[in-house]
Amino acid sequence: MERWLERERDQLALWIPVMLGAGAAAWFVLPDPRAWSAALLTATGVAAIATAIGRGGRAGAALAIAAVLVAAGLALTWWRAERVAAPVLTRATIATVGGTVARVEALPARGLVRVTLDDVRWDPVPDPAPVRVRVNLDEAAVPHGLGVGARIAVRARMMPPAPPAVPGAYDFARVAWFDRLGATGRGFVAVTVAAPARDGDGIRATLTAHILRRLPGSEGGIAAALATGDTGAISDDDAEAMRRAGLAHLLSVSGLHITAAVGIVMALVMRLLALWPRLALTGRVPLFAGAAGAAAAIGYTWLTGAQVPTIRSCVAALMVLAALALGREAVTLRLVAVGALVVLLAWPEAVVSPSFQLSFAAVTAIVALHEIPHVRGWFAPRDEAWVAQWGRGLASLLLTGLVVEAALMPIAAFHFHKAGAYGAAANIVAIPLTTFVVMPAEAIALALDAVGLGAPAWWVAHLGLALLLWIARTVAAAPGAVAAIPGMPAGAFGLMAAGGLWVALWRTRWRLAGLIPVAIGAGWALATPPPDLIVTGDGRHLAWRGEDGTVAILRDRAGDYVRDTLAEGAGLDDEPALLSHSAGARCNRDLCWLERGTWRVLATRSAYFVPVAALVPLCRQADIVVSDRRLPRGCRARWVTLDRATLARTGGVAVTLAQRKAVSVRRSGDAHPWVRSSDRGGEKRVARGKRGLFGAEKRGRDRDDGRTGTSRDR
Template sequence: MIQDALEQRLEAERDQLVLWVPVALGAGAAAWFVLPDPRAWAASLLLALATALAALVVARGGRAPVLVAVLSLAVAIGLALTWARAERVAAPVLARPTIAWVTGRVEQVEPLPARRLTRVTLAVQAWDGEGSAPARVRINLDARTAPPGLARGAMIRVRARLMPPAPPAVPGAYDFARVAWFAGLGATGRGFAPVQVVMPAAAGATDVRAALTRHIEVRLAGSAGGIAAALATGDTGAIDETDAEAMRRAGLAHLLSVSGLHITAAVGLVMWLTLRLLALSPRLALTGQLPLIAAAAGAVAAIGYTWLTGAQVPTIRSCVAALMVLVALVLGREALTLRLVAAGAVVVLLCWPESVVGPSFQLSFAAVTAIIAFHEHPRVRSWFGAHEEPRWRAVLRGAASLLLTGLLVELTLMPIAVYHFHQAGFYGAVANIVAIPLTTFVVMPAEAVALLLDPVGAGAPAWWVADRALALLLWIARTVAAAPGAVTALPVMPLAAFGAMVAGGLWLAIWRTRWRYAGLVPVAIGAVWTIATPVPDLIVTGDGRHLALRGDDGGVAILRDRTGDYVRDLLAEAGGLDGVPELLSETRGARCNRDLCWMVRRVDGRVWRVLATRSLYLVPANELILLCRQADVVVSERRLPRGCQGRWLTLDRATLATTGGVRVTFATGRVATVRTAGDAHPWMLPGARDGVGRSPMLAGWLSMLPGMDLEAKRP
């Protein structure tokens, strides 16, 4: 019988069943972001609870009903936690761009030397501007005009041009509005000089992280100092943007985000030094307690390093994992297991459930899960385990293990990179063979020694070693990034295809018996689905000022000749172009003047005509209306005359205010938008932008109850 066969499978996998609990928690959290409104959230929550109860009712001693009940309950908890956290962090958001005087207490100061800026986060105390005051704002200041007393805890007053946190400019782009909601940020912008320090920071207050960052950047100039600071404090502001992009293209960007590699190196170095130093005492050495003392020192190092680097999600996950490894070593248990990864995921999801949709969480946990699952396989253990063999063969075996692990990680992370960043690299595994040992065994130890010796003025030799090693690391990044085919741009991955690949990957990683290979099916389906998805032909930003059109030759061209680097790169990425897009005014398929651009695109035998405005100057209405009637698609950043309607689609200021950015595929007639009708996530609601903090979510929930109409009762 099917039930008996299933029970036999689950009995064989009984040690792996608990690993599905964090998966179910994450699925519930992700469901809150995918589902549109409180009705759907409540229905899913009740369905999960009903499924759990039903499974317990029919349980007759087997594993399957209990597993279904536990996982359903975990889904409900994940969804409820995410909903509750979205309510708990709710804070007023600026309704529209404005210039205002802001007085606030400095919560964070982040120097960005590579951009000549200083980024300051303020808790607003006084507001002199239009609309309701946001609770927290983030302001960029010119580093040259930043006052000397600018430090955490100080009270400052500054005049700034502020904007609401920006939603994705085009479908699939970075959603800063969502991130800002959970961070409590109500506005971002740029401050004007002079900045007044109303009250300096408390006497004796020292920002250790900022001081250490400045110290490192003084010792090492340029991007080398920025990378060294990133390794020590997590601050990447001094890394030149060109070098940061090279690190990303070479698959080395993970070295700049403090996570498992860095925590492991720090803990290992501290434990090694502790054992070596304390072993010099015969009395301590004979007690047999040195491993326990070294483990305690390593735990202190992990916690301190996590605090020093800002306690980001990858760092917290790595810290929890390191602490569990240390506990397992003390107890004499096997340390590096998937249960350790699962425990770290549970901690992160319970505290920050919104992180499940972020690339940081996905990349870090996917990489660690893939590495451990790969090396837990019996055949892999037999290949790369300890052998009685000559030294040179052991070195080759280790290099092969590192290369295969790197290739596996690249393949594992590729769907996540394509979904979030619309590109995938292929040379990262080779680059990491040199970069990881270089960072772990040369850069970080040299930097640690230099910092320890600097108080007595003897750190210069160690800084020289770190500088030379970082120069080699940057050379590797630049060389690999410049290699042909280093990065392949893939603009579109459907959400369902991404979900299928994630589900299949988890199935492969968690199970241990042969049915794990069934996970290859959804992985293959997701990959084929992604490759078969046609690339967009037209991409329009949410303000209507910018668009990118794919030409008949497959190239991407942008509307405005004077387009900033950020928007140009954004449109190229969204259009699946790894390079600089052309200008429509210089392409053969377009005719442009200073005010209008007329473009022709041929797809599957049909000719599509696109009309777009390029300036805010008025065009004679009658002539514009005639052009609109001949165009299939009309795009404008301003409100068009009533008679100016495209034959198929019109995207003017009024329409784009409702849809946000737009992506159009002519072959299928599909139009994807940033905003969708009925989306009730709080950062998408007008109430959130008017300063109504918790009421939109609460109103959505209570409106489901009979007789409750909060909108009618609101004054």
């Protein structure tokens, strides 16, 4: 081992951010302070033992440092979670909220403007009262003077940040906790501006609005995303087409965009400075151009909102420029490691975000591939015909795309339950089109707009963006473009991630040992059957897999978000069917009776009162009962009853019948802070539900829609 580590000594530093990230990830995986403390003690104990028995060798030192980094990552994440603690709303409420505008996000494609408020005042005051909230406003209702720094007030219906609706879904409550966001809602009356914004709409909003005036529709939305990071003007259909085609990375400002911005600025500055012979003869023109490029990278990062991929790319760009100035090799895995380390030290919670994982996995795969001597030799420039040069370049781009797709597929499958098939081919055209046509044309157009001469450049940018959207739509519509994958076990994902890092970061033949955990994790994921029954955390919606494999949902009028969430959880890349039209289900207005083999499932599907004398015998015949209401004591299924009281404790549930296995959103004893805050609200809701819920439902029978106020709110 000492001889192997000696050969790999240059690679050991690359594991610093990996170990730090492993500790941060452990804090999210482990459930409570006891487990976190035990992990800290274990890591420090391993470090002490390794130091004691290492005998001054490299192995003992490496193990000790790794254990200390794991402990540091866990402790840093724990400290960060406690430091950002802020009040969180525990139940839905209608109130007037007023505060200082911290952020304004225009969503023209949805006709909304999303406003984040700080120092919020409530009327009436809930307990607890969040100090930071986010409110969606109708675009037509946004008054003049609403910008960053303005003081506004609006009547809105506010909700606690939503936990995952079903296992494996997006956890907005966790994201909101680290953003100190205590409530979200929708304004429904005119906004009152107590004090307008001092600086108008801000540079970012002004630039976005200008681009959208010159390029309407999704073309303008993509152009705005490239310039400012705002994606709100891209229609839902076109955004979905970009995702299915593997081109969504073009909408998130990252390495490609920073590289293009730095390259354009450096090229212009070098050409201009070269016109000064005295300076050109000193050989310092590249240094001045590099300094201008660094300023462009920092300014572009600030302009686009300083998201994690952008910060990582900015740090990498600055290191590349510093390496070029020092005459060192610029693009290395150490550069990637430093970028990851900076992000993890500032935002350790980023380790569990798909944005962080996708961006660093892609860059690591690219750099690791081209550090392989054989690959570097195959694609190195050489004196040959232009046809061979172009062919070699295309082969390099295709191989890189395939490797990146392989690296990103487990991450996309784990977080989004989908994996693209044609992304590598689509990116061969889309990346050069964006880098060498769209972004330069847009930059020139913005510069020429200062003198009113930007129309020709906008025309070129429009053609390039129209072609980009055509590629996305064509690839997304191709047969087999996306493979839908049901929920992947976290253990399988962890094995594939660890194996992939092992392959990428080492150089000797021992790197191939990383393929073993990759294969085990992939086999585990593929062998995991899709759930047969998925129930949302409120009990109102469920998805049922019939004997023929068809997935159907309970309520005919479920919204698009619910349909998409249930379809993704079931591994379905299509619109789910309706249980009321399915052969294996018998449904009326109030109930659905589902049969599959020997399994029987009963589900309520309306807010109408069902007589207890009729409901209880059905419950006793069913193996599973699902309801969004509190059921009477006699209504208990033979295996599991998922009513409002149970779901308040478990959250959404996914059931695999063959294994008699039920996976819930909430784990028993989970003490993460965002879970504790939602548990307090759930306890209050369950306590209120004990007071005559069925009587309330009966009184609601005379309403036009047959719902109680509680059901309507939910």
